[in-house]
Amino acid sequence: MLRIIVILALFLTIPLTAKIAPKRPSDVYAYAMLLKKEVEYLRKKAGIDSPFPVVTIDRNKQPRHVIQKALEILSKINRYRLNNNYGAITIPPYPPREITPQDVYDIVRRLDGEVRIFIDNNKFLERLKVEHFEGKTPSDVYMLLWSISLGFDALLGIHGYTPTDVYALSEKVVRISQFLRHSQNIYDNVKKPKKKENMHPNHALYTSINFLKKIAEGEKRLWIEPADIPNTPHRVITPTEVYDALQYNIAELQRIKYRLGLERYFETYKPKEKKTPSDVVQNIEYALALLPDFSFKRKLVQYPVSSLKKTPNQVYAVTEEILRKLYKLKTLRGIQQVPKNPPEIGGLKPIHAYQKGIEAIEKAQRLKIQMGFYPSQVPTAPYRPITPSEVYELILRLDGIVTLLLKKAGDNTEKEYIYETEHSFFSGKTPSDVYYNLWKISRLFDVLSGSQYTPNETYSLAARINKKILLIAEHLGIAHNLNIKLHPVMNKQPKDVFELTVYLYEKLKYFQKRANMSVSDITIPREDNITPNTVYNALRLINAGVNELLIKMGIDAEEAMLSLSKAENKTPSDVYALVNKTLRQIEILFKDSSYSKIE
Structure with a gap:
C-alpha cells in the first residue's frame, strides 16, 4: 500500500505534459556571450591585440532591430568564409512576421554554430559554458551583438563598413x-x-x-x-x-x-x-x-496578415523547386543513377517534415564539403511545436544551399526561391506530402554524394538520443536507475545495428502511447542492402520521436546537447552497444520498481 502511495505521489508531482517557456532576451544574451568569447578567440589566434569594441546606444531596440543586427553578423561570417576560400553560406531573409526574442535566439544560436566551426581547439570549446543572465532587454542584446559585429571587422581586415x-x-x-x-x-x-x-x-x-x-x-x-x-x-x-x-x-x-x-x-x-x-x-x-505617406485621403491597400502564415502548399512548392534544381545538378555532374522513390506515409505533422528537412540539410552540407566548401552549421530541431511557417523557413535554407551547389558546379542562372518571381502553386497538400518530397530530396543527396555516413557520425547521433532519454529519466526522478554500463560487443555490422534500431523504434512508439501522444504511422523502411546510411536514417526517425516526447514533457534539451563531445574511432560495434544501452534504459522506464523510491 505504501509503495502505491509513493508511486502515486511521484506522478502527481511530475507533470507529464508541460510547455517549454519561450526564450527571453536574457537567454539570447547568454548565447551572444558565447559568441563573443569565440570571436575573441579567433581575434587572439589571428594576432589581433586591440581592445574588443564597446558600444552604447541612445534609443530602445526591439527584437526586430536585434534580428537585423544578427543577420549583419551572419553576412560578415559569410565574408570571412569567402576571404578564406571556405565557400559561401546562406543568409536567411528577414522573417515576415512580428519578431520575437525566440526568433532572435534561433539566429544567434546559428551564429554560435557557424563561428564554432572555425575553432579547432577542443579544450577551449569544452570550457565554454552557457551562463545565465536575468533582466536583460533587447537593447542589451543589441549592444552586445553590435560590439561583436565591430569586433569581427578586424578578422576581415577592415575597419567597419565603407x-x-x-x-x-x-x-x-x-x-x-x-x-x-x-x-x-x-x-x-x-x-x-x-x-x-x-x-x-x-x-x-x-x-x-x-x-x-x-x-x-x-x-x-x-x-x-x-x-x-x-x-x-x-x-x-x-x-x-x-x-x-x-x-x-x-x-x-x-x-x-x-x-x-x-x-x-x-x-x-x-x-x-x-x-x-x-x-x-x-x-x-x-x-x-x-515612400508613400499612407494618407487617409487615399484608400489603403492591404491584405490579411494571416495570409503571411505558410501552409503545406507553399512548403511543397519550395520542395518541388529544390527537386528540379537537384536533378539539374545531377545532370551537370553526369550521374545516371536514379534514386528509389520512398514509401508514402499519411497523417504526419509539421515536426516530422521539419526533422526530414534537417536530414536533407545535413546531407546537403556533406555534399558541399565534397565539392570544396568548408563545413558549416547544421540546424537542430527546436524543442517546441513546429508550424508550417517554420518548416517553410527551414526549406528556404535548403534551397539556398542547393543554389550555392549549382553555382559551384558552374550554373549561375539559378536564383534562390525567395528572389524568384515565378512560383508554382499547389492546393490540398499536407505535411505528409512535404515529408515525401523531402525524403526524395534526401535520397537524391545520397546519390549525388555517393558516400556513406561514418560510424563516428552515427555514434554521435545515437549519443544525442541516449542523452535525451537520460533527460527524460531525470525529469521523472529516476535517473539513478538508468546508470548502467555500456557492454562492449564485437564484429557487428550495419545490418545488426539496423535490426536493433527497428526494435528501439517500436519501443519508442510504445513510450509515446504511454505519454498519451498521437503516434504516427511512420515505419522504418527495410532495404535489401543495409548500409550505414540506412542505419543513420533510422536513427534520425528515432531522434524525431524522442524530440516529440521532450516537447510533450516540457523538457528543453538544448544546453545538454552542448556537452556532448565528438565521437572518434568508433565502429559499428560501438554504435550497436550504445543503441542497445539506450534500449535497456527505455525498458527500465517501464518497470514499476524504477518508481518505488524517491531519491
Whole structure:
C-alpha cells in the first residue's frame, strides 16, 4: 500500500505534459556571450591585440532591430568564409512576421554554430559554458551583438563598413520604398534627386533620420507603434554608424510590409564602382520621395496578415523547386543513377517534415564539403511545436544551399526561391506530402554524394538520443536507475545495428502511447542492402520521436546537447552497444520498481 502511495505521489508531482517557456532576451544574451568569447578567440589566434569594441546606444531596440543586427553578423561570417576560400553560406531573409526574442535566439544560436566551426581547439570549446543572465532587454542584446559585429571587422581586415557598403544597403532601401509605393497603386514617375557633392557620413546619417521620421509618420497612420526617433548626434559620424541606421530603417520598413500583409524580398547587390557619402545621401533622399505617406485621403491597400502564415502548399512548392534544381545538378555532374522513390506515409505533422528537412540539410552540407566548401552549421530541431511557417523557413535554407551547389558546379542562372518571381502553386497538400518530397530530396543527396555516413557520425547521433532519454529519466526522478554500463560487443555490422534500431523504434512508439501522444504511422523502411546510411536514417526517425516526447514533457534539451563531445574511432560495434544501452534504459522506464523510491 505504501509503495502505491509513493508511486502515486511521484506522478502527481511530475507533470507529464508541460510547455517549454519561450526564450527571453536574457537567454539570447547568454548565447551572444558565447559568441563573443569565440570571436575573441579567433581575434587572439589571428594576432589581433586591440581592445574588443564597446558600444552604447541612445534609443530602445526591439527584437526586430536585434534580428537585423544578427543577420549583419551572419553576412560578415559569410565574408570571412569567402576571404578564406571556405565557400559561401546562406543568409536567411528577414522573417515576415512580428519578431520575437525566440526568433532572435534561433539566429544567434546559428551564429554560435557557424563561428564554432572555425575553432579547432577542443579544450577551449569544452570550457565554454552557457551562463545565465536575468533582466536583460533587447537593447542589451543589441549592444552586445553590435560590439561583436565591430569586433569581427578586424578578422576581415577592415575597419567597419565603407561608403560603398552603405550605398549597397541604401539601394535595398530604395527598392523596398518603391515596392511599398506600388503596393498602394501609386505608379507616378518619381525622379531621383540630384546628387549633392562633398557630402560626409554625418549628412547621410541626418538624411536617414529624416527618412525614419517619415516612416514613423506612416506607422502612426497605419495604427502601429511608431519607431523611436534618435537624437541628432553632434560629432563625427562613421560609415558604419550610417549602415546601422539604415538597418534600423529596413527593420521598420519590414514591419510596414507585415502590417500591410505583404511579402517580397530584394537582394543586396554590391556596386562595381566605388561610392561616396554623396551617393548614399542621394539614394536615401530618393527613398524618402518614393515612400508613400499612407494618407487617409487615399484608400489603403492591404491584405490579411494571416495570409503571411505558410501552409503545406507553399512548403511543397519550395520542395518541388529544390527537386528540379537537384536533378539539374545531377545532370551537370553526369550521374545516371536514379534514386528509389520512398514509401508514402499519411497523417504526419509539421515536426516530422521539419526533422526530414534537417536530414536533407545535413546531407546537403556533406555534399558541399565534397565539392570544396568548408563545413558549416547544421540546424537542430527546436524543442517546441513546429508550424508550417517554420518548416517553410527551414526549406528556404535548403534551397539556398542547393543554389550555392549549382553555382559551384558552374550554373549561375539559378536564383534562390525567395528572389524568384515565378512560383508554382499547389492546393490540398499536407505535411505528409512535404515529408515525401523531402525524403526524395534526401535520397537524391545520397546519390549525388555517393558516400556513406561514418560510424563516428552515427555514434554521435545515437549519443544525442541516449542523452535525451537520460533527460527524460531525470525529469521523472529516476535517473539513478538508468546508470548502467555500456557492454562492449564485437564484429557487428550495419545490418545488426539496423535490426536493433527497428526494435528501439517500436519501443519508442510504445513510450509515446504511454505519454498519451498521437503516434504516427511512420515505419522504418527495410532495404535489401543495409548500409550505414540506412542505419543513420533510422536513427534520425528515432531522434524525431524522442524530440516529440521532450516537447510533450516540457523538457528543453538544448544546453545538454552542448556537452556532448565528438565521437572518434568508433565502429559499428560501438554504435550497436550504445543503441542497445539506450534500449535497456527505455525498458527500465517501464518497470514499476524504477518508481518505488524517491531519491
